[in-house]
Amino acid sequence: MGSLMIRIVLAAAAIAALTMFARAQSVSARELATAQGPITIAAAPAGMRSPRCSELVVEARDANDNHLIAETHPENDAEGVCKYALSVPAQSAVWIHLREALVSSESPSGVESVGASPAGSESSIAAARAGRVPSARSVQIRWTVISPNTYFFTPGEQKTIPLNF
Numbered sequence: 310m311g312s313l314m315i316r317i318v319l320a321a322a323a324i325a326a327l328t329m330f331a332r333a334q335s336v337s338a339r340e341l342a343t344a345q346g347p348i349t350i351a352a353a354p355a356g357m358r359s360p361r362c363s364e365l366v367v368e369a370r371d372a373n374d375n376h377l378i379a380e381t382h383p384e385n386d387a388e389g390v391c392k393y394a395l396s397v398p399a400q401s402a403v404w405i406h407l408r409e410a411l412v413s414s415e416s417p418s419g420v421e422s423v424g425a426s427p428a429g430s431e432s433s434i435a436a437a438r439a440g441r442v443p444s445a446r447s448v449q450i451r452w453t454v455i456s457p458n459t460y461f462f463t464p465g466e467q468k469t470i471p472l473n474f
Contacts, residue, residue, distance in 0.1 A: 342462030344369060344405055345394035346469045348383055362391035365474060366410045369395055372402035372459045382410070393472070399464040402455055407472045 348367075353359040362385050369379040383393035397403050462468060 340399040340464035341396045342399045342464060342466040342468065343394055344397050344403070344460065344462070344468055344470050346392065346471045348391040348393060348407065349471065349473045350391060351474065360409050360474065364410050365391070366408050367393040367395060367472065368406045368408065369397045369403050370406060372404045372455045378403060397462055399462045399466065402459050402461060404456060404459050405470055405472065407474055409474075 348362065348365065350359050350362070350365075362383050365383050367381050367383060368377060370376060371378055379395040379397055381393055381395040383391050386392050460468060460470065
């Protein structure tokens with residue numbers, strides 16, 4: 310009878326421990342923080358125009374494997390300052406990246422085209438992809454270096470990170 314009681318007590322303790330562990334895992338998976346701040350847009354060189362605030366995209370990427378975590382389009386506040394805010398997972402290495410969005414525009418011939426981004430135009434990217442032949446035997450190894458602009462957030466933290474374009 311005594312060993313049966315010990316088994317019941319041990320089983321109840323194991324169930325309680327598993328329940329607490331499951332709750333801790335579900336809470337930590339949802340812990341978020343906020344990255345926010347102003348964006349300074351530099352004057353464009355002669356013959357070019359600076360992008361508008363609405364034409365920019367702020368991305369948060371996992372610093373360990375470069376996966377996209379969050380993305381937002383900044384907006385001008387009441388004072389006309391270009392600002393962004395996005396939620397990022399806490400307790401992980403994150404880097405914040407600012408880029409110009411691909412903006413569709415109508416060409417004079419009436420055919421819709423995609424504007425160039427810093428990485429190149431859509432047509433050049435499509436041409437590069439078309440020449441690639443996938444191989445089931447190749448393995449890609451990615452080495453990641455956490456850069457000096459990597460940020461670590463605590464749960465609920467609101468970190469101000471100014472960005473420049």
